[in-house]
Amino acid sequence: MGGALNVNHLLFLGHGALWTIGLSVIALVGGGLAGFLVALGRVSPSRTVRLLAATYVQLIQGTPLLVIMFLSFFGLAAIGFNISPLAAAGASMTIFVAAYLGEIWRGCIEAVPRPQWEAAEGLALSRSQRMVKVILPQAIRIATPPTVGFMVQIIKNTSLASVVGFVELTRSGQIINNSMFEPFLIYSIIAVVYFSLCYPLSRLSRRLERTALQKKPALA
Amino acid sequence: MGLELDFSVVLDRWRSLLDGATLTLELAFIAVVCGAIIGVFGAIGRRGGNPLIERLCGAYVEGIRNTPLLVQIFLVYFGLSSLGLKFSAFTVAAVALTINVGAYTTEIMRAGFDSIVRGQIEAAEGLGLSKAQIYWHVIIWPGIERVYPALTSQFVLLMLASSVTSQISAEELTAVANYIQSETYRSFETYIVVALIYVALSFVMRFGFWLLGLALFPRRRRLGTPL
Numbered sequence: 389m390g391g392a393l394n395v396n397h398l399l400f401l402g403h404g405a406l407w408t409i410g411l412s413v414i415a416l417v418g419g420g421l422a423g424f425l426v427a428l429g430r431v432s433p434s435r436t437v438r439l440l441a442a443t444y445v446q447l448i449q450g451t452p453l454l455v456i457m458f459l460s461f462f463g464l465a466a467i468g469f470n471i472s473p474l475a476a477a478g479a480s481m482t483i484f485v486a487a488y489l490g491e492i493w494r495g496c497i498e499a500v501p502r503p504q505w506e507a508a509e510g511l512a513l514s515r516s517q518r519m520v521k522v523i524l525p526q527a528i529r530i531a532t533p534p535t536v537g538f539m540v541q542i543i544k545n546t547s548l549a550s551v552v553g554f555v556e557l558t559r560s561g562q563i564i565n566n567s568m569f570e571p572f573l574i575y576s577i578i579a580v581v582y583f584s585l586c587y588p589l590s591r592l593s594r595r596l597e598r599t600a601l602q603k604k605p606a607l608a
Numbered sequence: 609m610g611l612e613l614d615f616s617v618v619l620d621r622w623r624s625l626l627d628g629a630t631l632t633l634e635l636a637f638i639a640v641v642c643g644a645i646i647g648v649f650g651a652i653g654r655r656g657g658n659p660l661i662e663r664l665c666g667a668y669v670e671g672i673r674n675t676p677l678l679v680q681i682f683l684v685y686f687g688l689s690s691l692g693l694k695f696s697a698f699t700v701a702a703v704a705l706t707i708n709v710g711a712y713t714t715e716i717m718r719a720g721f722d723s724i725v726r727g728q729i730e731a732a733e734g735l736g737l738s739k740a741q742i743y744w745h746v747i748i749w750p751g752i753e754r755v756y757p758a759l760t761s762q763f764v765l766l767m768l769a770s771s772v773t774s775q776i777s778a779e780e781l782t783a784v785a786n787y788i789q790s791e792t793y794r795s796f797e798t799y800i801v802v803a804l805i806y807v808a809l810s811f812v813m814r815f816g817f818w819l820l821g822l823a824l825f826p827r828r829r830r831l832g833t834p835l
Contacts, residue, residue, distance in 0.1 A: 450807035452771035454782055455799055463796035547676035571686035579675045586674035
């Protein structure tokens with residue numbers, strides 16, 4: 389693929405961009421499901437569960453995603469589990485996203501006004517009924533703006549999957565650069581692509597936040 | 609299946625790990641100090657009233673916050689060398705991290721400065737303070753005090769993110785880890801040890817910032833709440 393930047397290069401970058409989106413979706417779905425469990429664990433009535441969830445969050449939030457990537461790709465290979473770059477990147481992103489989304493969502497669950505819990509208790513709802521019917525519907529509304537905002541972090545962080553050889557946007561740029569050595573041009577293009585993926589989400593998150601502030605519930 | 613973990617070969621290299629950890633903290637320290645300075649000026653620029661400067665600062669913040677650090681590092685690394693400037697990997701890493709954290713700091717500090725109520729500034733004007741004095745005593749310090757927790761979390765995240773500079777072979781902790789695992793073939797153990805070192809570094813940083821906060825904001829310590 390040597391020579392000047394041509395259509396094939398751009399197609400290759402486009403392919404990488406699709407995998408960036410794909411990995412982001414995997415991370416959001418996997419990390420979202422696991423993060424939901426983490427959030428529930430953090431507000432669990434059981435002390436042990438709370439402690440376990442808190443330890444998970446502390447450990448993952450204290451470790452760079454890059455090291456998690458290396459651990460799941462090279463580390464697992466070294467102890468005999470050979471996993472593909474996609475599986476390693478997907479698993480690492482899921483582990484990482486779960487810790488952060490779990491913590492964000494815990495905040496949202498706790499932000500539901502206290503009287504709502506008490507009223508639900510007064511209606512003699514069980515704990516799971518209280519959660520599902522009263523608290524979560526309100527928590528989801530509070531959680532939407534920060535979750536959309538965090539999707540920007542997810543998209544940006546998929547760039548680290550390039551270090552385990554997963555061909556997403558950054559890695560495809562590196563591959564093209566190896567053949568034509570125009571790093572400044574190529575990385576500028578890549579930066580623009582990331583920006584056009586992330587910026588609309590940033591704007592959306594900010595707009596959601598503003599409308600959420602205007603529609604503050606009467607009971608707060 | 610070789611599921612026998614042997615941490616001794618990794619721990620034998622504690623000297624290199626210590627050097628790497630020191631370099632990680634050095635990088636973080638430089639970026640935090642320079643980033644905080646950028647943040648103060650960026651936040652002043654974003655609310656200063658001059659539309660051109662406001663737009664420039666806004667473009668900087670949005671541009672950095674919506675692109676990955678890895679790509680920014682490559683851009684600085686190859687950008688400087690295409691200008692014919694040759695710097696060490698450490699310098700490039702420090703510059704890239706500073707540019708990165710500066711944007712986040714700008715945004716956080718802007719929120720802090722915006723939270724100062726108009727009446728406070730008017731009162732300071734009424735007392736005849738100069739514009740610089742008003743900024744320093746009424747806007748900058750009280751503003752930073754309010755966003756101090758958010759600011760310090762961002763700085764801890766920056767320390768963790770500095771691991772990415774291993775990709776341009778700055779010799780920080782992650783780069784040391786890569787080197788050790790390629791020499792010992794003990795990847796799993798190496799990265800576990802390194803992950804735990806990072807966890808410890810985050811704790812140390814949080815504790816340091818907590819102490820610094822007590823020293824910087826005595827009012828906060830007295831009242832137990834940010835004013």
